[in-house]
Amino acid sequence: MGPRKIRALYLRLHGEAASASSFKRVLERAGLTERRRRRRPAAKGGRLYSGQRGQAPNEVWTVDFKGWWYSQARERCEPLTVRxxxxRYILELRAVENARAVTVRRVFERLFEHYGLPQRIRSxxxxxxxxxxxxxxxxxxxxxxxxLGIDWERGRPGHPRDNGAHERLHRDISVEVEGVRGAHRQAALDLWREQFNHERPHAALGMRTPSELYVAARRKYQGTPQTLEYGAMGSRKVNGCGQIHWENECYFLSRSLAGWKVGLQSLGQAVKVWFGRLLLGQIDPSSASFLRADIRPQKTLERHENNQQNVT
Structure with a gap:
């Protein structure tokens, strides 16, 4: 916690306080400050990465695992953090038993029931x-x-600063919470989260606390939909092998989509394949191939256009 935040806390408690520079000098004399490195601006682009930051509550939630550590009792702790x-409101700070999808999904089900659904989640x-x-x-x-209608964003590989504020949160947890023994581990995380949300002011929030700004989302969680509807589009269900069948041909998409329906949008000779609002790629009937949206999309588009010209 820096001098401006400490001054804001002191001002709340006592009604008056010295300047932030005075607090800074005291911290420097006590050896409690360190020089921050200047950050380079992040490069643009990347798959499923918009570069846009949340401008209102619940526009963007960020999620990550803090990274495990061993307590003094040699018990492994791997906190899941959602904010x-x-x-900056911390929605969850929980030492989960493992990092499996089913475990994390249970955590998010509780969050959605309590706070509603965000517009986007970045991981x-x-x-x-x-x-x-x-x-x-x-x-x-x-x-x-x-x-569920949530837009998912991935940080770019090799660019941890895409979720830089979340990484800073983990740094604070490392300094202030690590080392708590197992029996009191979750209680310590809960207390730290409570203090962070309700007591710590943030310069970016005008020295207000996260709880003073955060409100639950308007869009409520109503459980997992049985199926996805695509309006006037055609649709196909992804089988257990991650495939769909269309026009007597079999196309592999992804096993992660098994059991879900995808939408098929015919545009001339091409057929775009959608999963919810996410464009997966397109089917090229002339070559009976599926052109993935994430593998050199410009080259894929050029190849498809060339195929169309050859057909005509």
Missing amino acids: DEYT DNGSPFAAVNALLGVSRLSAWWVA
């Missing part, structure tokens, strides 16, 4: 949020988010 990007490229070799990196967990 609202705009307000890194790790499991269970993403499946690196799958179509668009969609995992079973992120496929569920998309089926």
Whole structure:
């Protein structure tokens, strides 16, 4: 916590306070400050990465695992953290038993029931949020988010600053919470989350606390839909092998989508394939092939156009 935040807390408690520079000098003399590195601006682009930041509560939730550590009792602790990007409000800080998709999904079901549904969720490229070799990196967990009408974003590989504020949150947890013994571990995480949300002011929030700005989402969670509807589009159900059948041909999409319906949008000779609002790619009937949206899309488009010209 820096001098401006400490001053804001002092001001709340006592009604008056010295300048932030005075607090800074005291911290420097006590050896409690460190120089921050200047950050380079993040590059643009990337698959499923918009670069847009949340401008209101519940526009963007960010999620990650803090990274495990061993307590003094040699018990492994791997906290799952979920936060609202705009307000910095920590929605969940929980030491889960494992990082499996089914475990994380249970956590999100409770969050959705309590806070409603966000517009977007941003994660890194790790499991269970993403499946690196799958179509668009969609995992079973992120496929569920998309089926709920939530736009899923992946941070770009090798760009941890895409979720930089979330990484800073993890740094604070490392400094202030690690080392708590197992019996009191979750209680310590709960207390830290309560203090962070309700007591710590943030400069980016005008020295207000996250709880002063955060409100639950208007869109309520009504359970997992039985199927996805695509209006006037055709649709096909993805089988257990991750395939769909269309016009007497079989096309492999992704096992992560098994059991879900995808939409088929005919545009001339091409057929675009959608999963919810997510464009997966397109079917090229002339070559009976599926052109993935995440593999060199410009080259894919050029190849498809060339095929169309050859056919005509």
